Amino acid sequence: MERKEEAIRIPDLGEVDEVRLVGWLAASGSRVELDQDLLEVETEKTTFVIPSPATGRLTHGEVSDGDIVRRGDVVGVIEAGE
Amino acid sequence: MSSRAAHLDLGRAPYAGVLDLQRELHARRCRDSIGDLVITVEHDPVFTVGRTGSLDHLLVAHETLTREGITLCEVERGGDITYHGPGQLVVYPIVDLRQRGRDVKRFIAELEETTIRTLRRWEIAAERRTGYPGVWAGGGKIASIGVYVKQWVTRHGLALNVDISREHFAMIRPCGLDVEIRSMVDLSSRRASMDEVRDVFLAELADVFGWTFETTCLSEVAG
Numbered sequence: 001m002e003r004k005e006e007a008i009r010i011p012d013l014g015e016v017d018e019v020r021l022v023g024w025l026a027a028s029g030s031r032v033e034l035d036q037d038l039l040e041v042e043t044e045k046t047t048f049v050i051p052s053p054a055t056g057r058l059t060h061g062e063v064s065d066g067d068i069v070r071r072g073d074v075v076g077v078i079e080a081g082e
Numbered sequence: 083m084s085s086r087a088a089h090l091d092l093g094r095a096p097y098a099g100v101l102d103l104q105r106e107l108h109a110r111r112c113r114d115s116i117g118d119l120v121i122t123v124e125h126d127p128v129f130t131v132g133r134t135g136s137l138d139h140l141l142v143a144h145e146t147l148t149r150e151g152i153t154l155c156e157v158e159r160g161g162d163i164t165y166h167g168p169g170q171l172v173v174y175p176i177v178d179l180r181q182r183g184r185d186v187k188r189f190i191a192e193l194e195e196t197t198i199r200t201l202r203r204w205e206i207a208a209e210r211r212t213g214y215p216g217v218w219a220g221g222g223k224i225a226s227i228g229v230y231v232k233q234w235v236t237r238h239g240l241a242l243n244v245d246i247s248r249e250h251f252a253m254i255r256p257c258g259l260d261v262e263i264r265s266m267v268d269l270s271s272r273r274a275s276m277d278e279v280r281d282v283f284l285a286e287l288a289d290v291f292g293w294t295f296e297t298t299c300l301s302e303v304a305g
Binding site: 012013014015016022023035037040043044045046047048049051 | 133158159183184187188189213215227228230232
């Protein structure tokens with residue numbers, strides 16, 4: 001059966017280029033559902049919760065809490081499937 | 083074109099109960115079972131600490147808080163420790179940003195603009211400072227802003243100091259910074275009552291956001 005990987009990207013939040021990664025809300029290796037809360041990022045005035053783009057197994061990328069990430073950056077993947 | 087938004091005034095209320103209410107209304111807004119809503123409230127004395135905040139910036143012992151009747155509450159918003167209490171207008175917009183261009187920065191700028199316009203009505207010149215959240219006037223901070231966005235719906239919001247206790251603010255390093263705190267009554271010769279400031283703020287908010295407000299009550303919006 002074909003396994004499809006779906007990238008977790010920092011979304012376009014409007015005129016915001018960089019955000020700080022606050023922390024993951026789901027463990028690497030765990031199964032997550034589409035639209036489940038995955039991780040929090042923040043600007044100086046806003047905390048934003050990024051939802052899962054797919055159902056499947058979550059793998060965190062090479063990022064740590066406190067890292068500055070940019071719009072479009074891939075911070076993890078979901079291996080889609082049952 | 084103006085759109086409708088509801089206004090819910092809670093008068094004076096403890097922080098924790100209003101936080102629960104925000105979460106409930108946020109969930110209802112995410113499900114689209116209510117429309118955009120703005121809560122106004124004046125809190126009982128409370129220090130709140132954001133996810134990335136530190137209790138190191140609380141400068142007094144917990145016994146002092148008990149004696150002064152101040153509670154401590156950890157919250158999911160970004161940012162460090164801050165104070166809410168009587169004499170501060172707190173505004174919690176529960177707004178779907180998908181209908182406002184999915185632009186978090188613009189939403190914050192519109193809250194700041196509303197605050198600056200409100201202060202202008204009391205002849206207080208206020209400004210934004212790059213790198214320092216909130217609204218500043220008279221060499222100090224007069225309003226704090228901190229927003230939480232989940233499923234593109236906002237909660238938390240803004241706190242404008244109308245006539246706030248300096249003694250309570252002196253118990254913390256607000257937002258982890260050595261900042262002076264200002265109230266409207268310090269900077270204007272014109273009397274600033276909470277009722278009038280709230281009414282003016284809502285009128286400016288309606289103008290900036292393109293809203294027409296309808297007053298609502300808890301039984302209409304909460305489950």
